[in-house]
Amino acid sequence: MPIDVAAALAAPPRSAGVSWTPKDVQLYHLGIGAGVPATDPGELRYTLESRLHVLPSFATVAGAGEPGVIRGLSVPGVDVDPARVLHGGQTLVLHRPVPVAGEAVATSRLTAVRDKGNAAVLVLRTEAADADGPLWTEEARIFVRGEGGWGGGRGPSARRFPPPPERPPDRVVERPVREDQALLYRLSGDLNPLHADPGFARRAGFERPVLHGLCTYGITLKAVVDTLLGGDGTRVHAYATRFAGPAFPGETLRIRIWGTGDGVERVRVSVTAVERDDAPVLADTVVSHG
Template sequence: MPIDAVKAVAAEPRSAEIAWDHKDIQLYHLGLGAGRPATDPAELRYTLESGLHVLPSFATVAGAGMGVVGGLSAPGIEVDLAAVLHGGQSITLHRPIPVRGRAVTTSRVAAVYDKGKAAILVLRSEVADDDGPLWTSDAQIFVRGEGGFGGDRGPSTRLPAPEGDPDREVERPIREDQALLYRLSGDWNPLHADPEFAALAGFDRPILHGLCTYGMTLKAVVDTLLDGDVARVRGYGTRFAGVVFPGETLRIRMWRTDGSVRAEVTAVERDDASVLADTVVTHT
């Protein structure tokens, strides 16, 4: 069997050194659609190196996403990329991410869950620099056709639906070329660029990276409900409920709660089909 759950979880963690600077930060922000309008002071903090802020979701691409790449090549894991989808993502921030950094990321397969027709891999990365921990990231990777091995189904991540009308609602357009730009931050899966590969995975055209939608949503929350202050974010998690296609528009609904923001994200052009669900940003 391509996935040996016991072997994968028991494997020794893998460590690697990663580094980034302002160019990596700026490229990531541009891949999320930052910089429109180009001279807006609220956008310049994402695009201009003299006053650059780092959106915490940059953690998912720092070092070209070494944690996920390493996890998919861990002992006991052998999967077809065409069967792989990102099921969910969470980040815990231990302190703000610096504009320039050098750190060590330690990655392991934290769990393998059996969902019947699919398996879910929980790939955990813990990142620290000389000053201590920076962030912990969990990626839930959905692998079609690899379930049914009799393992633990794992915990439910479903949350009760938000109550009442949202406190804020915004729309964010996705450029036709956005996946091509976003993938330059390190996710080279051809599912997001190659029509023939996308067809093998069951899609009529390439899809947007789930982590691009993830980053766009966090930016919308920070810009509209957190006064544009990225340092207020303490944690961020979501479940990827559906795909997004370049050229579509995201509708992001936000509800304030005590110390957090709930968000639900849909694709406007497909009758508000759900794309991100169970989304929570914790903050100060």
């Protein structure tokens, strides 16, 4: 088996310095579709340096280093075909607001390797801190097709929260995805050819390049922040999702949003692709806020 579970879990944590500037933040925001309409005061929070706020999901690309999926594949003991790899899920916990510019140390380690039968799931945890203390903690769940079946533990279910309420959503937002959205988003650091190279995408089982899961992740969080949180991303405490299916550049994302109504400051979200009969894109999605 290409994954040596014992070696992967025994690998020491890896730390790397990361830094970012307002330009990096602006590029990320443009990569998730911010700036339309260009003169909208709400959009200028994401694009104009004199008013710049940081959408918390920027933490997943801060420093333009390797995304969690790529870092997970470079752990000792992991030797797999990148065309068999998918991003299965992402969790982000904010310890305080992400600054517009900063320097931090990001420390990553593999915390689990799970046997799902027809696949393996690698769990990579990354903690970032600056001189003032912890900034954020993220967890990437990396799905490797064809690498399960060695008799390991399956781990907990991917579903961490109950499904959305059985009632109409409180808000429905539709966000068109530009044909060149993945090409723009990848400039923030995720150069996986799955999102740009048609030949590689076909080898991975897709008819054409797919949108980065973390791009959809950012588009969705922006929709929640803009519609329910008054555009104030500092209110976001945590954000978790499961990548349920691909989105393609040129499609429209339908984002359904529910308040929990249970006294907890938590928003439930589902995302589907309009042009493919509401095919699932993000599921089990929760934004916790204050």
